[in-house]
Amino acid sequence: MTDISFRKTVVERFGGPEVLRTVRATLPAPPPGHARVKVLAAGVGMTDLMARSGDYLLQRRTPFTPGYELAGEIVDVTPDPAAPAPAGVRPGARVAAAMTRMGGYAEYVVLPLWQLVPLPDGMDPHVAAAVPLDQLTAVSLLDTHGRLRRGDTVLIQGANGGVGRAVGALGAARGLRMYGTASAPDAREALARNGVELIDYRREDFEAVLGEREPGGVQAVFDHLGGDALRKGYRVLAPGGVLVSYAASGRPGHMVGDTLRAAARLTLLRLRPGRRTALAMVPREIRADHDRYRSALAGLLAGAHAGGTAPRITAAPLAEAPSVHEALAHRTLAGKAVLTNGG
Ligand SMILES: NC(=O)c1ccc[n+]([C@@H]2O[C@H](COP(=O)([O-])OP(=O)(O)OC[C@H]3O[C@@H](n4cnc5c(N)ncnc54)[C@H](OP(=O)(O)O)[C@@H]3O)[C@@H](O)[C@H]2O)c1
Incomplete structure (x- = not known):
């Protein structure tokens, strides 16, 4: 050779x-x-x-x-x-x-x-x-960590991003009910293709929206933001639900420290009974x-x-x-x- x-x-x-x-x-x-x-x-x-x-x-x-x-x-x-x-x-x-x-x-x-x-x-x-990175990440979130069943309800943070779109596409194939946060002007239409209901994070608070529409909580939250979104995401879970973190990209320029803080926060949340937390690292x-x-x-x-x-x-x-x-x-x-x- x-x-x-x-x-x-x-x-x-x-x-x-x-x-x-x-x-x-x-x-x-x-x-x-x-x-x-x-x-x-x-x-x-x-x-x-x-x-x-x-x-x-x-x-x-x-x-x-x-x-x-x-x-x-x-x-x-x-x-x-x-x-x-x-x-x-x-x-x-x-x-x-x-x-x-x-x-x-x-x-x-x-x-x-x-x-x-x-x-x-x-x-x-x-x-x-x-296909590989976004869709394998989606499989990790939905199946490995989410362990979801047909008809379960989930929240996808950043649903119009690369991973978020893959979760929406694969989640639709699995028969999930889905909410997704996004901001782009065309997001509503893009998310609707997979049956994902938009929560515009610039104008709406996802915890308030879900508190109203899903008072029993959702079965999973997929989070790439870290910070406060983790605590809020945990609060919208139904009993037995799971918060899956896969990044901490909410504050560009602080991501390394924020990633470590997110891991620590997840560890603390894991100590509470009744709901699960997981960290996906594809x-x-x-x-x-x-x-x-x-x-x-x-x-x-x-x-x-x-x-x-x-x-x-x-x-x-x-x-x-x-x-x-x-x-x-x-x-x-x-x-x-x-x-x-x-x-
Ligand atoms: N753990 C792993 O193994 C793994 C694997 C793959 C990727 N990742 C990580 O996952 C993250 C996302 O990757 P990606 O390629 O999907 O990125 P992306 O295409 O840039 O998507 C990120 C999305 O986040 C949304 N967003 C920004 N601020 C938000 C807020 N405050 N609330 C809700 N959504 C917000 C943006 O939505 P709008 O455009 O609608 O504003 C954007 O669509 C990155 O940090 C990446 O490194 C981790």
């Missing part, structure tokens, strides 16, 4: 979108149990922006390449005699992956074979790249159970390819990562952004 010369986007110091730089690098043959993958598209999430600006607890060092998810084509594989490759994971196959460490904004990556999940035949890799959950990750992602890709849960995407070339970050920060992007490398 010969070395591959390729381009990738690198954050050399924390800062605004302008710190995203394209550099050349060389990819040697993969180690045993790994593949080299030509990236066709890489998903862009709010986590990438937080990491770029130094606000993400799991990415505290530079330099690094952002991006937690991708779809691509396997170039070559170095087998591991002790761990056979999963079915369909071979050179030439199109695959998707959620990564456990950032690095997707690149023309090529090296990933362990267990992490590569074959795309359904004919699936658009741009759509596939938009990269850790993926590392902990490879088989579960593979079957969940295969199911999500199949669902998105069939149409019902496909995210709406906006595609741009990898070199445009800075302007995509800028647009995502100003919420001027329609749907989920993916960075493309052709194909």
Whole structure:
């Protein structure tokens, strides 16, 4: 196997979108149990922006390449005699992956074979790249931590964001009753597509709205805000309900400290009887159970390819990562952004 010369986007110091730089690098043959993958598209999430600006607890060092998810084509594989490759994971196959460490904004990556999940035949890799992180997070919230049943009522904070939209789409398929906080002018219509009832957080207090409409409480609250929203979210739960925290992004610039404070607050709430709290950390959950990750992602890709849960995407070339970050920060992007490398 010969070395591959390729381009990738690198954050050399924390800062605004302008710190995203394209550099050349060389990819040697993969180690045993790994593949080299030509990236066709890489998903862009709010986590990438937080990491770029130094606000993400799991990415505290530079330099690094952002991006937690991708779809691509396997170039070559170095087998591991002790761990056979999963079915369909071979050179030439199109695959998707959620990564456990950032690095997707690149023309090529090296990933362990267990992490590569074959795309359904004919699936658009741009759509596939938009599925892993948001939809696996939604599965973690709804199923792993929420343990919800058809007809249960939930509150989705940030329901018009990347993860929030995925929770709405998958929640609709599970027959949930859903409320969602959002602010954008088109949010009501966007949320209504999945049957999610809007609570406009700029004008309404979600605790007051739910107190009136759901006096018995809701079965789950999915929170990415941290701070006071956690305490209020806990208060709107029905007996036996669960507050699932998956970020603390309410105050840009304070997210590392706020994430630690949110974890402490959850621990305190956990001591109270009658309701549950949970902390969802998808990269850790993926590392902990490879088989579960593979079957969940295969199911999500199949669902998105069939149409019902496909995210709406906006595609741009990898070199445009800075302007995509800028647009995502100003919420001027329609749907989920993916960075493309052709194909
Ligand atoms: N734990 C994990 O494993 C995991 C996995 C994936 C993502 N995350 C984290 O989850 C967070 C969300 O990610 P994302 O990609 O979905 O971000 P996103 O697309 O930016 O969505 C965030 C949403 O939050 C909403 N929002 C802002 N202020 C709000 C408030 N006061 N009340 C209610 N909603 C508010 C915004 O709504 P409007 O636009 O309507 O104003 C926005 O749509 C990030 O912090 C990310 O790092 C964690």
